Amino acid sequence: MDPMxxxxxxxxxxxxxxxASLEEGLLSLEAGEADSDTINAVFRAVHSVKGGAxxxxxxxxxxxxxxxxxxxxxxxxxxxxxxxxxxKLMLRAADVLADHVAAAKGEGTVxxxxxxxxxxxxxxxxxxxxxxxxxxxxxxxxxxxxxxGDEWGFKPLKFGDDEPAAASAGWRLVMRPTKAMYAKGxxxxxxxxxxSRLGPTATTLDTSWLPNLEGLxxxxxxxxxxxxxxAETPEVAIRDIFDFVGDDCPIELTLSGANVVEPPAATPAAxxxxxxxxxxxxxxxxxxxxxxxxxxxxxxAATPAADKGASKNVPAPAGAGATIRVDLERVDRMIDLxxxxxxxxxxxxxxxxxxxxxxxxxxxxxxxxxxQLTREIQDSxxxxxxxxxxxxxxxxxxxxxxxxxxxxxxVRLVMEGEGTEVDKTVIERLSDPITHMLRNAIDHGLxxxxxxxxxxxxxxxxVRLAALHRSGRIVIEVSDDGKGIxxxxxxxxxxxxxxxxxxxxxxxxxxxxxxxxxxxxxxxxISNLSGRGVGMDVVKRSxxxxxxxxxxxxxxxxxxxxxxxxxxxxxxxxxxxxxxxEQTLVAPLTTIIETLRPKPEEVRRLGPRGAVLAVRGxxxxxxxxxxxxxxxxxxxxxxxxxxxxxESEVGGRAALVADEIQGQRQVxxxxxxxxxxxxxxxxxxxxxxxxxxxxxxxxxAVVEKMFSDRRDAAPLAKAS
Amino acid sequence: xxxxxxTIDDSRMMREMLLMVLQxxxxxxxQAEDGVEGLEALARSTPDVIITDINMPRMDGYGVIEGxxxxxxxxxxxxxxxxxxxxxxxxxxxxxxxxxGWIVKPFQADTLLDVVRRVSA
Numbered sequence: 031m032d033p034m035x036x037x038x039x040x041x042x043x044x045x046x047x048x049x050a051s052l053e054e055g056l057l058s059l060e061a062g063e064a065d066s067d068t069i070n071a072v073f074r075a076v077h078s079v080k081g082g083a084x085x086x087x088x089x090x091x092x093x094x095x096x097x098x099x100x101x102x103x104x105x106x107x108x109x110x111x112x113x114x115x116x117x118k119l120m121l122r123a124a125d126v127l128a129d130h131v132a133a134a135k136g137e138g139t140v141x142x143x144x145x146x147x148x149x150x151x152x153x154x155x156x157x158x159x160x161x162x163x164x165x166x167x168x169x170x171x172x173x174x175x176x177x178x179g180d181e182w183g184f185k186p187l188k189f190g191d192d193e194p195a196a197a198s199a200g201w202r203l204v205m206r207p208t209k210a211m212y213a214k215g216x217x218x219x220x221x222x223x224x225x226s227r228l229g230p231t232a233t234t235l236d237t238s239w240l241p242n243l244e245g246l247x248x249x250x251x252x253x254x255x256x257x258x259x260x261a262e263t264p265e266v267a268i269r270d271i272f273d274f275v276g277d278d279c280p281i282e283l284t285l286s287g288a289n290v291v292e293p294p295a296a297t298p299a300a301x302x303x304x305x306x307x308x309x310x311x312x313x314x315x316x317x318x319x320x321x322x323x324x325x326x327x328x329x330x331a332a333t334p335a336a337d338k339g340a341s342k343n344v345p346a347p348a349g350a351g352a353t354i355r356v357d358l359e360r361v362d363r364m365i366d367l368x369x370x371x372x373x374x375x376x377x378x379x380x381x382x383x384x385x386x387x388x389x390x391x392x393x394x395x396x397x398x399x400x401x402q403l404t405r406e407i408q409d410s411x412x413x414x415x416x417x418x419x420x421x422x423x424x425x426x427x428x429x430x431x432x433x434x435x436x437x438x439x440x441v442r443l444v445m446e447g448e449g450t451e452v453d454k455t456v457i458e459r460l461s462d463p464i465t466h467m468l469r470n471a472i473d474h475g476l477x478x479x480x481x482x483x484x485x486x487x488x489x490x491x492x493v494r495l496a497a498l499h500r501s502g503r504i505v506i507e508v509s510d511d512g513k514g515i516x517x518x519x520x521x522x523x524x525x526x527x528x529x530x531x532x533x534x535x536x537x538x539x540x541x542x543x544x545x546x547x548x549x550x551x552x553x554x555x556i557s558n559l560s561g562r563g564v565g566m567d568v569v570k571r572s573x574x575x576x577x578x579x580x581x582x583x584x585x586x587x588x589x590x591x592x593x594x595x596x597x598x599x600x601x602x603x604x605x606x607x608x609x610x611x612e613q614t615l616v617a618p619l620t621t622i623i624e625t626l627r628p629k630p631e632e633v634r635r636l637g638p639r640g641a642v643l644a645v646r647g648x649x650x651x652x653x654x655x656x657x658x659x660x661x662x663x664x665x666x667x668x669x670x671x672x673x674x675x676x677e678s679e680v681g682g683r684a685a686l687v688a689d690e691i692q693g694q695r696q697v698x699x700x701x702x703x704x705x706x707x708x709x710x711x712x713x714x715x716x717x718x719x720x721x722x723x724x725x726x727x728x729x730x731a732v733v734e735k736m737f738s739d740r741r742d743a744a745p746l747a748k749a750s
Numbered sequence: 751x752x753x754x755x756x757t758i759d760d761s762r763m764m765r766e767m768l769l770m771v772l773q774x775x776x777x778x779x780x781q782a783e784d785g786v787e788g789l790e791a792l793a794r795s796t797p798d799v800i801i802t803d804i805n806m807p808r809m810d811g812y813g814v815i816e817g818x819x820x821x822x823x824x825x826x827x828x829x830x831x832x833x834x835x836x837x838x839x840x841x842x843x844x845x846x847x848x849x850x851g852w853i854v855k856p857f858q859a860d861t862l863l864d865v866v867r868r869v870s871a
Contacts, residue, residue, distance in 0.1 A: 081761060085763075212826065215829055274850070276842075
């Protein structure tokens with residue numbers, strides 16, 4: 031990659047971080063935690079985005095960021111109070127800035143009208159005395175002046191055109207360095223050298239102020255120089271050289287009529303040498319060395335410490351809590367390799383056991399240690415990829431603001447557990463479901479402001495987004511304090527759409543679950559928000575595809591909670607290894623409640639093929655795994671096999687019948703879709719210690735298939 | 751023996767950009783992410799030129815300049831300010847603190863190298 035492109039990528043990454051901290055800072059200002067650190071951080075974020083934007087020529091972004099920055103600067107200096115209205119405006123401005131960044135990445139466009147309106151609003155905040163807002167859309171041009179020569183940033187002094195420009199005339203420059211100039215790292219020699227670059231110079235040194243040695247202050251400045259330059263030298267160029275040094279080195283510049291230009295070689299050599307010697311007594315180190323060594327010798331070369339070779343290409347110093355950035359591909363590759371290592375280790379162990387080595391043999395003990403280490407490596411590698419869900423959560427305030435704006439509702443978003451860590455692969459896929467659930471909560475869950483007031487609630491609705499770890503899974507909860515699910519209406523719609531029979535008797539929970547049925551939508555008019563073609567059924571499917579589940583709980587008048595639970599990683603799985611006929615299968619441990627060997631009296635026949643199992647007073651359907659996967663046509667006798675009592679999302683509990691249990695182990699998940707094709711009832715595959723491929727059971731799919739088969743037979747629909 | 755330049759900037763992008771330009775021109779580059787780190791870096795390496803940003807967390811550029819000038823070893827080391835700002839007051843403040851030069855961001859590679867070479871003799 032072109033180095034500039036690489037830097038641009040870094041810039042965009044940095045922008046994402048800066049925008050996140052900008053939003054975070056503004057949100058804490060909104061929450062009334064206005065301290066100067068926060069305001070400074072917010073200011074710096076916009077400032078840095080602007081700086082980089084300028085470097086890559088994103089002019090529109092520079093323009094907007096500049097106005098934003100100006101307003102923030104006013105806040106920083108206390109001229110503007112961070113009251114709620116101002117902060118709200120800034121949050122929206124941050125969104126516009128984010129749009130600019132996205133546009134620069136080529137991932138979107140900026141709504142220019144919105145940007146300009148926003149810039150005007152921002153500018154109006156700092157020009158409150160009724161004056162016209164500052165020209166907002168024009169990009170600030172902090173960079174160079176027209177002549178392009180002003181890298182020091184000062185505006186060059188311009189002389190009028192009526193300046194006499196006699197060809198024979200020359201410039202006469204007197205420079206009188208002060209002590210202060212040397213104290214700031216300047217060096218008179220360097221000015222002389224710069225001047226000589228402009229053309230042939232004649233330099234005279236005036237040492238008449240130099241005291242006797244005993245009266246000499248080594249840090250005082252005693253010398254002045256007079257330099258003569260050709261008249262055609264642009265005055266601006268001369269003045270530029272002394273631009274930043276300012277009053278520390280006053281200069282007198284005059285254009286004289288009678289000037290004899292002498293080549294530099296004509297500079298009297300002998301006096302300079304003596305003076306240089308004297309200089310060496312009175313000037314600071316760097317200059318002395320420069321003078322001794324001549325112009326071309328690097329000044330600091332003689333500084334002893336500079337010889338330490340250790341400083342070569344020193345990377346960014348590691349601060350507290352040092353982090354490194356690693357390409358995700360490398361981590362993924364490592365995870366793959368560790369997965370192979372785990373499989374390989376298991377195979378090796380099996381071979382050794384098969385070869386008859388005693389458990390106490392050194393080989394077997396070495397292998398045990400290897401197993402331990404492999405497991406630790408795997409855990410450590412997985413931890414590298416674990417990330418807090420913050421990266422997803424931090425996109426949500428904006429979404430909520432926009433959703434609130436589109437529906438005209440007042441919404442407060444409360445986020446909890448942003449630090450909850452989960453594997454990167456899972457994080458990437460959390461965004462869409464959360465987005466949809468939040469939109470849904472605002473659009474359908476919360477009432478309008480009038481309705482809320484009428485029912486005695488706070489005008490502002492609250493939507494809560496929380497993440498937490500629960501029994502080896504990550505749980506995301508989206509709850510609102512709205513009206514709850516309107517069950518009679520849901521039921522009515524489901525009947526009207528033919529999703530359930532009119533006389534079906536459903537529990538509240540089953541009615542709530544109707545909204546996950548394909549083609550169900552409770553909104554009577556397709557609103558701006560939820561009518562984007564994605565129903566809750568799609569959300570549910572995508573979550574199930576990740577091995578997750580989604581549940582609803584709702585209290586009329588109080589609100590609803592959607593709970594989403596996902597595995598922490600998509601790379602490994604704790605599973606129960608079972609035999610079904612000739613096949614070895616793995617059932618995810620998280621779905622299994624218990625395993626048991628049923629007694630004959632617990633198995634009840636139901637119809638010609640169906641059967642249920644009585645477990646502690648309730649009956650659960652028996653499903654033969656072999657039949658469900660099409661391996662055999664007749665189910666085995668459940669009392670001869672083992673039963674895995676599973677909790678499925680689709681139909682509650684079910685009893686899966688397998689031939690026997692081999693054991694419990696962690697397996698590395700290999701995608702079946704990527705390596706073969708999708709198979710119904712199978713979530714993925716893995717490679718076992720003996721090198722055989724084992725399929726990982728998709729418990730929900732197996733249970734769902736059983737229900738849909740039975741639904742075909744009986745008209746009573748089961749809410750799934 | 752190539753010169754060592756300490757770059758102090760909180761923006762990773764800016765640091766990388768400086769690194770690319772300066773290393774490409776044969777300088778050794780030492781990086782620091784903020785003012786505090788910048789001053790700490792003085793103990794480990796001996797820069798010939800210091801390039802610092804103004805707006806940084808923990809310690810800003812003015813603090814850096816003052817800190818550097820207080821260190822007897824760096825009283826005469828050129829310090830260049832690299833900032834998006836260009837107001838005369840800020841420049842004056844930097845100059846008063848002891849800055850040697852001021853470069854406005856965004857910078858051109860040639861301009862930067864020219865200024866660095868100019869101050870580093």
